[in-house]
Amino acid sequence: MPETYTAPRLTLPVGERDHAEGAADAPMVLVEYGDYQCPYCGAAYPVVKRVQKELGASLRFVFRNFPLTNSHPQAEWAAETAEASAAQGKFWEMHDFLYENQRSMGDEAFFASHERKIALDAARIAREVAGHAYAPRIQEDFSSGVRSGVNGTPTFFIDGVRYDGPAEFEALVAALRAAPPRSHRSK
Amino acid sequence: MSGTAESRPGPPRILAAGHVAPDFSLNSTPDQRVALRDFLGRPVVLAFYPADWSPVCSDQMGLYAQVMPEFKKYHAEVLGISVDGIWSHLAFAKDRRLNFPLLSDFQPRGAVSRAYGAYDGERGESTRALFVIDAKGKIRWSELSPDGVNPGADGILSALEGLV
Numbered sequence: 596m597p598e599t600y601t602a603p604r605l606t607l608p609v610g611e612r613d614h615a616e617g618a619a620d621a622p623m624v625l626v627e628y629g630d631y632q633c634p635y636c637g638a639a640y641p642v643v644k645r646v647q648k649e650l651g652a653s654l655r656f657v658f659r660n661f662p663l664t665n666s667h668p669q670a671e672w673a674a675e676t677a678e679a680s681a682a683q684g685k686f687w688e689m690h691d692f693l694y695e696n697q698r699s700m701g702d703e704a705f706f707a708s709h710e711r712k713i714a715l716d717a718a719r720i721a722r723e724v725a726g727h728a729y730a731p732r733i734q735e736d737f738s739s740g741v742r743s744g745v746n747g748t749p750t751f752f753i754d755g756v757r758y759d760g761p762a763e764f765e766a767l768v769a770a771l772r773a774a775p776p777r778s779h780r781s782k
Numbered sequence: 783m784s785g786t787a788e789s790r791p792g793p794p795r796i797l798a799a800g801h802v803a804p805d806f807s808l809n810s811t812p813d814q815r816v817a818l819r820d821f822l823g824r825p826v827v828l829a830f831y832p833a834d835w836s837p838v839c840s841d842q843m844g845l846y847a848q849v850m851p852e853f854k855k856y857h858a859e860v861l862g863i864s865v866d867g868i869w870s871h872l873a874f875a876k877d878r879r880l881n882f883p884l885l886s887d888f889q890p891r892g893a894v895s896r897a898y899g900a901y902d903g904e905r906g907e908s909t910r911a912l913f914v915i916d917a918k919g920k921i922r923w924s925e926l927s928p929d930g931v932n933p934g935a936d937g938i939l940s941a942l943e944g945l946v
Contacts, residue, residue: 603936665844665879741849746842746934759931 603744617655631673678729834874
């Protein structure tokens, strides 16, 4: 490893624009750049859930989009679907459902029926996804990731510093507990 | 080619900023060659990497294909270089939908990688070394990444920004 190597830092601080679970003043912050069609993200999804359960109110979890569309043709559609659900106040419901149903990715009827089931306006989602209403926001996520040293998915940041360890429960919890508590609080 | 870094004892050192980038001419397809001097007048990003077909989601070349619009803001050309043969490169580029040339440092094996200090003689592969070369052919930034770590694009973009 080169002597000068330092892990990259998050260039776009966590803030109002982000989708977050957990209190805004939680002492630990975990940011994930993810792709809904990426199998490694799919594998990390239950791990993050477990980490959230373990750390409870001490953790704020933020998800940002990093769709690698060259490898994953449905990744942009999935990201836009989650963002369109966010516009109706149900980002996390759709985020979770996408990861729990990765094998159905691209089956729009299947996802539309779920949208109706959880009282989302499916027609509005279809319209907004077709019009790429949230593509600029996803691009903003993607660019912020590129400038922060996101090199693939999933990439995690703990307290604003890229985490290069394994996406495993013990390792993530240990790294989160070892990180210095946040010196300032985001709104 | 001169000034190879590999002749020194110890692990190879990549060429640092300030060096003139060694010129080369390598195949990008079975019947097309690409030379560094072809790009004089605009910045060039050289991305040496160990091998085609690394795991999909963390693939460095796939990421660069997707970041291409940002590289193009600086009129930069991106060239990927490994010791893989040209047929592997072509299949890999097609599979990952790459939009920049992959050059084959195949014969004599690793000669160009050696000239940049970016060759691991034990494994017989290029290392994961990045170079940003300015419009006049001078290296302005270089970085060697740890083996398993995809360096991403942020270092390259910061270096390109610095050229402006």
